[in-house]
Amino acid sequence: MKLSEQLLSAKEIAVGIKNKTFSATEIVSDTLGRIEKLDGDIHAFLNVTGDQALLRAKEIDEMVSKGEDPGILAGVPIGIKDNICTRKVATTCGSKILNEWKPPYDATVIEKLRSQGAIVVGKTNMDEFAMGSSTEHSAFGPTKNPHNIKCVPGGSSGGSAAAVASGMVPLALGSDTGGSIRQPAAFCGVVGLKPTYGLVSRYGLVAFASSLDQIGPFSRDVDDSVLLANAIMGHDPLDSTSLDIDTPPIKINSDGGVRGLRIGLVSEFLEGISPEISEAIERACKYLDAGGGQVESCSVPSVKQSLSAYYLIAPAEASSNLARFDGVRFGMRVDGKNAEEMMVNTRTAGFGDEVKRRIMLGTYALSAGYYDAYYGSAQKLRTLVIRDFESVYQKFDVLLSPTTPTTAFEIGAKIDDPLTMYLSDVCTIPTNLAGHPAISVPFGYDSKGLPIGLQVLAPALKDDLTLKVASYLESARENAND
Amino acid sequence: MTEERYEPVIGLEVHCELRTATKLWCACPNEFGGEPNTHICPICLGLPGTLPVLNRNAVEYAMRIGTALNCEIKPSKFHRKNYFYPDMPKDFQISQYDEPINVQGYLDLPTGIRIGIERAHIEEDTGKSSHLGKSGRIHAAYGALVDYNRAGVPLVEIVSAPDIRSSEQAKDYVSELRAVLVATGATDGRMEEGSLRVDANVSVRKGPDAPFGTRCEIKNVNSLRSLVRAIEYEIKRQIEVLEDGGRIIQQTRHFNEDTLSTVALRSKEEAQDYRYFPEPDLPPISPGEAWINKVKEELPPLPPQRRAKVKEIFGTGDDGQIITLVEQDLDGLFLGVLSHGADGEIAIRRLLNEAASQIEAARKLDVKDFAALIGMEKSGKLSATQCKAVLAEMLESGGSPLQIAASLGFEGMKSNELEEVITQIINDNPDAFERFKAGDEKVTQFFVGQVMKATKGKANGKSVIEFLETKKS
Numbered sequence: 024m025k026l027s028e029q030l031l032s033a034k035e036i037a038v039g040i041k042n043k044t045f046s047a048t049e050i051v052s053d054t055l056g057r058i059e060k061l062d063g064d065i066h067a068f069l070n071v072t073g074d075q076a077l078l079r080a081k082e083i084d085e086m087v088s089k090g091e092d093p094g095i096l097a098g099v100p101i102g103i104k105d106n107i108c109t110r111k112v113a114t115t116c117g118s119k120i121l122n123e124w125k126p127p128y129d130a131t132v133i134e135k136l137r138s139q140g141a142i143v144v145g146k147t148n149m150d151e152f153a154m155g156s157s158t159e160h161s162a163f164g165p166t167k168n169p170h171n172i173k174c175v176p177g178g179s180s181g182g183s184a185a186a187v188a189s190g191m192v193p194l195a196l197g198s199d200t201g202g203s204i205r206q207p208a209a210f211c212g213v214v215g216l217k218p219t220y221g222l223v224s225r226y227g228l229v230a231f232a233s234s235l236d237q238i239g240p241f242s243r244d245v246d247d248s249v250l251l252a253n254a255i256m257g258h259d260p261l262d263s264t265s266l267d268i269d270t271p272p273i274k275i276n277s278d279g280g281v282r283g284l285r286i287g288l289v290s291e292f293l294e295g296i297s298p299e300i301s302e303a304i305e306r307a308c309k310y311l312d313a314g315g316g317q318v319e320s321c322s323v324p325s326v327k328q329s330l331s332a333y334y335l336i337a338p339a340e341a342s343s344n345l346a347r348f349d350g351v352r353f354g355m356r357v358d359g360k361n362a363e364e365m366m367v368n369t370r371t372a373g374f375g376d377e378v379k380r381r382i383m384l385g386t387y388a389l390s391a392g393y394y395d396a397y398y399g400s401a402q403k404l405r406t407l408v409i410r411d412f413e414s415v416y417q418k419f420d421v422l423l424s425p426t427t428p429t430t431a432f433e434i435g436a437k438i439d440d441p442l443t444m445y446l447s448d449v450c451t452i453p454t455n456l457a458g459h460p461a462i463s464v465p466f467g468y469d470s471k472g473l474p475i476g477l478q479v480l481a482p483a484l485k486d487d488l489t490l491k492v493a494s495y496l497e498s499a500r501e502n503a504n505d
Numbered sequence: 506m507t508e509e510r511y512e513p514v515i516g517l518e519v520h521c522e523l524r525t526a527t528k529l530w531c532a533c534p535n536e537f538g539g540e541p542n543t544h545i546c547p548i549c550l551g552l553p554g555t556l557p558v559l560n561r562n563a564v565e566y567a568m569r570i571g572t573a574l575n576c577e578i579k580p581s582k583f584h585r586k587n588y589f590y591p592d593m594p595k596d597f598q599i600s601q602y603d604e605p606i607n608v609q610g611y612l613d614l615p616t617g618i619r620i621g622i623e624r625a626h627i628e629e630d631t632g633k634s635s636h637l638g639k640s641g642r643i644h645a646a647y648g649a650l651v652d653y654n655r656a657g658v659p660l661v662e663i664v665s666a667p668d669i670r671s672s673e674q675a676k677d678y679v680s681e682l683r684a685v686l687v688a689t690g691a692t693d694g695r696m697e698e699g700s701l702r703v704d705a706n707v708s709v710r711k712g713p714d715a716p717f718g719t720r721c722e723i724k725n726v727n728s729l730r731s732l733v734r735a736i737e738y739e740i741k742r743q744i745e746v747l748e749d750g751g752r753i754i755q756q757t758r759h760f761n762e763d764t765l766s767t768v769a770l771r772s773k774e775e776a777q778d779y780r781y782f783p784e785p786d787l788p789p790i791s792p793g794e795a796w797i798n799k800v801k802e803e804l805p806p807l808p809p810q811r812r813a814k815v816k817e818i819f820g821t822g823d824d825g826q827i828i829t830l831v832e833q834d835l836d837g838l839f840l841g842v843l844s845h846g847a848d849g850e851i852a853i854r855r856l857l858n859e860a861a862s863q864i865e866a867a868r869k870l871d872v873k874d875f876a877a878l879i880g881m882e883k884s885g886k887l888s889a890t891q892c893k894a895v896l897a898e899m900l901e902s903g904g905s906p907l908q909i910a911a912s913l914g915f916e917g918m919k920s921n922e923l924e925e926v927i928t929q930i931i932n933d934n935p936d937a938f939e940r941f942k943a944g945d946e947k948v949t950q951f952f953v954g955q956v957m958k959a960t961k962g963k964a965n966g967k968s969v970i971e972f973l974e975t976k977k978s
């Protein structure tokens with residue numbers, strides 16, 4: 024699919040609307056038109072809220088005409104992953120069990136977006152309850168990769184990544200529990216940031232694994248991710264894990280490039296990666312070197328065990344978080360002879376296989392007699408990962424790795440092999456265990472024309488550093504065109 | 506008697522609702538009653554995406570309770586207790602598990618016995634289901650209604666050591682614990698409204714040196730009386746099983762108020778695995794020295810101190826009466842009345858016998874008015890019966906006893922009027938009066954009754970008898 028070259032960035036849209044170069048209504052109409060044209064093939068959206076978006080656009084236009092400032096995202100259309108609660112708009116989590124449930128409240132991020140003038144145009148497809156790496160586990164059918172519709176867009180935020188990559192929207196929100204923003208960003212050739220845990224409120228994000236989940240932006244360029252991150256960051260009294268600190272807006276000064284930055288190339292993340300991605304890493308190292316960065320190889324030994332720790336902790340938390348989908352208060356209900364049977368029937372019919380697999384895994388990991396061996400050991404490993412990162416960050420400002428070991432795979436290729444599917448998150452999972460920020464930034468294509476994503480990792484609260492390095496890597500694209 | 510060979514071993518788990526203004530995780534009002542599902546929000550309904558935020562006052566109340574129970578207050582954590590139940594919105598309960606806020610305390614009973622407190626931890630309450638089935642139990646119900654007003658109400662669960670040795674002691678423990686809890690201001694301790702709930706772990710063993718027997722947990726004990734009955738039934742049941750050569754199966758048993766017996770709910774073999782794990786949505790609590798000290802300093806006087814004070818000032822008085830007085834939170838009023846020079850004996854009698862039935866109103870009685878009332882009874886201006894009637898009116902609508910007595914017509918009859926009435930009655934009943942003169946006590950009451958009837962209750966019984974005595978000669 025040929026992607027349009029004349030797409031406006033979020034920044035350009037906001038400026039243009041404030042300057043009355045064009046109206047929010049025009050922008051939203053264009054956006055809805057593009058979704059209409061493209062989404063039949065891609066299926067990035069589960070629900071397009073066109074009428075509400077147009078109403079909101081009118082409000083933004085009125086504000087502008089009255090000389091009011093609608094905010095840093097004035098009139099910018101945005102897609103929202105369908106596990107983020109939107110008041111009176113169905114929030115499905117890609118699952119049948121929610122049965123088009125309409126939350127009575129907005130997630131904190133939605134309120135923040137609204138207060139900055141953004142316009143929600145729809146809810147994006149995802150692996151059911153964010154469990155998956157391909158968006159094939161959506162109960163409503165897979166999303167296709169805009170670069171090749173035979174391929175997956177990655178997951179679980181595949182709908183958001185594809186919506187941005189195809190140019191339907193300039194921005195989208197996703198959630199990242201083990202790579203669910205960065206991996207689809209890499210597969211779809213867009214920027215995806217997982218902020219430091221606690222920087223963005225989780226209130227209204229339907230929990231998968233509470234200690235790992237984090238909402239973050241998708242955009243086509245790094246600047247737009249900065250813009251969106253600035254709109255959604257900040258302390259939220261409704262989320263006890265939200266960091267109670269000042270979060271001044273991130274500004275990246277790209278003048279100095281990466282001069283003087285110590286950049287660690289994590290050897291463990293290079294094992295088993297495809298040759299073309301390996302080449303991309305080499306090119307990136309050279310480019311960083313040319314920009315004055317000091318790239319050196321380094322080791323974070325415990326990341327190798329991260330995958331196993333993650334696949335105990337995340338399902339354990341999920342098994343508890345997903346208990347409330349029981350047919351009693353909301354969503355689907357399949358009757359039974361008594362309450363217990365009703366719950367069993369509802370959950371049996373409502374959840375897909377991957378969700379059931381993880382609930383069972385998590386239930387087992389927490390069971391009496393197994394807790395210490397599984398959940399307990401996994402927590403110890405998690406501590407070890409944090410310590411390993413701490414020690415490597417004594418020597419390095421940021422770390423570099425591929426986002427994924429391969430580029431996008433074909434739809435159906437891994438669906439029957441959960442373990443291989445899980446391996447596509449091997450480079451992204453350690454960040455979630457540590458609660459650190461990491462970004463995926465596009466860096467060229469493989470021979471099949473599929474995007475390659477590179478990952479920049481940094482210690483907690485150094486989100487700006489990941490964005491700065493990503494911005495520099497992004498500039499390689501322009502330089503290559505010169 | 507075989508029962509004498511066995512010693513019961515009892516440990517109690519007491520859940521008490523904290524009287525915070527709002528619930529434990531959200532801003533919904535924490536109020537008893539209300540139309541079903543009116544004190545609810547997305548958070549206490551456990552809707553997807555919502556998160557808990559800990560109510561600081563609940564922590565402070567829990568610390569007060571810990572301090573009052575001589576516990577060590579420690580940094581603590583929340584865990585999730587996972588099990589499916591329709592009245593539990595999230596299908597897990599947020600509770601404290603291996604790191605509770607209060608540990609290792611004790612409660613001294615008025616009898617001098619010390620009962621260990623293993624822990625007193627914070628947790629959330631569940632909603633309330635009413636089942637439309639026959640047995641009232643969920644597994645046999647064909648429909649259920651759930652009221653989530655109570656969901657997310659803060660609770661403190663107080664777990665005693667297995668130090669209790671009889672049903673009476675269990676009752677003493679709960680009474681004293683309740684009085685202490687209420688005195689801290691952390692709870693209103695109303696068993697009848699379920700703001701104080703008791704589960705009893707009961708086992709028996711052959712003598713005080715034998716190892717503990719297998720225990721059963723008795724649930725659904727809704728009053729002190731039920732507690733005593735449930736424990737007694739359970740002790741008897743266990744002894745019978747053992748005497749018949751059987752063994753006790755560790756299980757949860759439900760106390761049935763109608764049959765006064767306990768029935769098995771589930772045994773340990775089929776017991777739930779709660780899959781406890783640390784609550785990832787809540788940071789640990791570390792109250793810190795300063796806060797702990799502040800709570801200690803601000804703790805109001807507790808029942809033992811209050812009882813000692815009453816004893817010291819009152820001088821006499823029965824221990825049981827003083828315990829009840831403090832338990833009912835009427836000791837402040839009582840001491841106030843004493844300081845106004847009123848008669849303690851009468852005051853305590855009126856407080857415990859009459860005022861206690863309208864406890865809320867009794868606590869609000871004006872000290873001066875109440876002292877005046879007791880003074881009127883003491884001086885004979887009012888008979889005991891009249892005093893009770895005036896008190897009833899004071900409790901009902903307030904006001905000064907003088908005015909109430911006047912409005913009820915109790916002002917006291919002028920003695921010449923009374924004498925006239927009595928003379929008339931004596932003349933009408935000469936035989937009876939002869940018997941009275943001969944010392945027949947029963948006839949006294951007859952005369953008092955007749956006088957009361959004639960005066961429509963206005964006469965003072967004491968004065969009537971005095972007059973009768975003077976007519977003897």
Ligand SMILES: [Zn+2]
Pocket residue numbers: 528531532533544545546547548549550657
């Ligand atoms: Zn609430």
